[in-house]
Amino acid sequence: MSEHTEHRLGAADAISEAPPADETSRVERAAAQTDETASWLTRTMNSPGMRNAALVLVLLFICVIGILTTGDLGENLFARKSNILTILRLGATTGVVSIGMTFVIIGGGIDLSVGAIVALASVWATTVATQDYGPAGIVLTAVAVGTAAGVINGVLVAYGRMAPFIATLAMLVSARGLAEEMSGRKTQTVTRQGFNDFFQAEPFGIPALVIMFAVVALIGWLILNRTTFGRRTFAIGGNSEAARLAGINVKRHTLLLYALLGFCCGIAAVMILARTTTGTSTHGLGYELDAIAAVVIGGTILSGGRGTIAGTVIGVLIFAAVNNIFALNNYTTSKQAIAKGLIIVAAVLFQQRINRNSRST
């Protein structure tokens, strides 16, 4: 039921932007067909569950490649517990950012400033003055700085009516600048051993960072799928005007989405502090692209209104696994970059195909 509502919203959105006439009729026909004659098969294929199942297949395929290219089964480099945990640990930091990014993109926005916010939060949390307050001071500062930067993004987008692309681009530049200014472009070491001990711990053999990622993903899933907040996010992303007419405070909700992403960046900053034991203005370089790519691969649509947390998690894992396989095989980063680009293109084409099939058959 909710799936159908989303389609209608999407179609209405398309019409309001006055597409060519033939396009309008095609969309209307397609919308009508999904309502009346969609077969069981296409409906299933178009459900988030099936799309994620396809993604899982892709991930499994990548894992098989990983196993085949890294030695005999007995001493396989890829399929070792420590390597799997390494993949998860390296994916965890961008993973947390990607969960927040999923919300913003489903809500019809985009945030280019996530990497810069992570850098700023990591620097602010490791100044000598902050570290005087101990491990709790470090964590609270990182999260507060991240959230505050997210709130500024949200205010600019929602109340300042700036295009998200521009507002967050400005934040990207200025947050990293502020981080450089604050740190004097030096690397700041975490001197509180308690902080390192806590976040580098491995309860039950699982690194704390992986547990943090899992918890953030689970809470994100609950918020998106089991709360009014989540449903409103879909509604706004599908058609913000319709959502406003339906009585949703679109501006406030948009602000909250960016604040939520800022909060996630704060957590990611804590994680990167734990991983590198330092805060610097060069942390988080390229996170915006990694996060957006993971979200898009995960089936979330850039124009908003549709997406899943599970898809994003799989998207993150696909990237982390590919990076790992290339490193295990001693390949260069240039080849990695090419592979990443191809994976993005393949994933998006694949999803478009599924969507088109479901509308026209």
Add this chain to the structure above:
Amino acid sequence: MSKEEMNPSGFGRRGFLLGAGAVGAGAVLAGCTSNDDKKDAKPAAATNAAAPAAGNEAEGKKFTLGFSAPAADHGWIAAITNNAKDTAGKYKDITFKATEGTNDLNLQISQVETLINDKVGVLVILPHDGKALTAIGRKAMDAGIPVINLDRIFDSPLAYRTHIAGDNYGMGVAAGNYVAKVLKEKGVSGADAKIGEIAGIPSLPLTVDRSKGFADALGASGYKVTNSVPAAFTVESGSTAATQMLQAAPKLNAIWNHDDDQGVGVLAAIKQANRSEFFMVGGAGSRDAMDLIKADNSVLKATVTYSPSMASSAIKLARLLANGHGMGDLVEKDVPKIIILSSATITKDNVDSYLDTGFKS
């Protein structure tokens, strides 16, 4: 959208309270930005104190020294800029005129143009890209201003009076020789030795030179690099690259890490992986690395220098040029055309004599 614009209640009382709360939080956080570390002794300047006034050190002709370098977004470049400033400050006959560091080629070109128009006495230029700034170096020389080309070399010898630079190939050779020597002492044969390399940005010529020097020196002793991963001179990239490499190589005998700035992340990753069966050699010569070598309680046993002290020497060369002096102990009446620094290998045995050249990353 237009209806939203007419909505006057966008930023009501609650919005105001929220805003006030945010400002309050900001004020509290601002207290955390202080970075004055009272406990930390001020690092020694990277230059030897000017010798008692005699010979070349005696106060000479007053002149203006123009200085231009890339943005200090990396500990090494920051040290270059600081060393230049500090050394110039020691001489009463130098009026130091530095431009704001930039990675924008056009901006650096126009900055140097301004210095030429101001008719400075001597120019010291560390170009962001030697090829791109060749023309402007030539222009300065044609205008009768001697140019000291720091580190990244111009395309044409006509564009500089003197070139002073580090030796990237030699740095790799120094690292390779040290690794080979220690492995021989330990009785590890060339066939058994597992040698890892964590390189810098792979597309830069300096990275290619360093890797080649390393491979050549190892090859001369019958060893070869078995695992190589690139990083990007940042702490985070160092941590990620090292984590991946430790998975790819379950056992290692030695690692050369090209850059001490990224080395902070490399060491954090090694510690978290609980690995210590190998020894590590650093690169560049940061103060942190030297302190670790001196303490002798980590895998880091040596570092090969690419010292930013060359900026201090460049300022001294500028003085010699302005006064028409030659270099102290040499017979020639003029400053040489090219000076390539030798890459020193710093170990526990000689670290004390290098501590004052270590830069803060």
